[in-house]
Amino acid sequence: xxxxxxxxxxxxxxxAGGHYVQATLFQGTMYISxxxxxxxxxxxxxxxxxxxxxxxxxxxxLAILEAAGGKPSDLLKVTVYLVGVVHWPAFNLIxxxxxxxxxxxxxxxxxxxxxxxxxxxIDAVAAV
Numbered sequence: 001x002x003x004x005x006x007x008x009x010x011x012x013x014x015x016a017g018g019h020y021v022q023a024t025l026f027q028g029t030m031y032i033s034x035x036x037x038x039x040x041x042x043x044x045x046x047x048x049x050x051x052x053x054x055x056x057x058x059x060x061x062l063a064i065l066e067a068a069g070g071k072p073s074d075l076l077k078v079t080v081y082l083v084g085v086v087h088w089p090a091f092n093l094i095x096x097x098x099x100x101x102x103x104x105x106x107x108x109x110x111x112x113x114x115x116x117x118x119x120x121x122i123d124a125v126a127a128v
Contacts, residue, residue, distance in 0.1 A: 002026075010067035013060035014038035022064045025128060030068050034081070034123040035060040036115065046116045050087045054094045057122045062098065070128040072102035080108045081121040091120070 008023035009016075014035065016022055023032040037045045037056035040063070045056050062072065080095075082088060088108060104124070114121050 008032075008064060008068045010063055012040055012063035012067065014040060015042055023068065025068055028127055029076075030065070030070065030074075030126040030128045032061055032064050032124045032126065034121045035064070036118050036121050044116060046118050050119050051090055051094060053119050054087075054091050055098070057120050058094065058098045061122050061124055065124070065126055065128070068126075068128045070126050072099045072104075074126045074128055075099070075102055075104035075124055076127055077105045077125045078107075079123050080106065081111045081114060082108060083111055083114055083119045085110045087119060 004026060006025040007021050008025055008030065009021065013022060016033065017038070020033050023030055035057045037048070037053035038060070039045065039056060040060075045053055065071065065074065080091065082091060091108070
């Protein structure tokens, strides 16, 4: 691995569940892996309502960002994968609440399904 690439890892977010890391940092740009609504202790929340899943996925993303010294205003681009566009309005409210004044570029991608039947996954790029 390139020695200039730093691996970001925190126990405040869901652990990486496969052949990947929570995030990487290279030359001030942080790439946060897709975050499913899994708790920091590895507990699945796929049976929970959408709102709980959305908050958990965002909580994971923000915890990883914070582990690198970042804050929501450092987010450059967020990509959200939603199962069912019906969840879009609820997500917008939770997203605005949790990110506060930060308004990074964003894409919301409706998808037919996600791993473990989750309803949301979020990844991001940030300047840290």
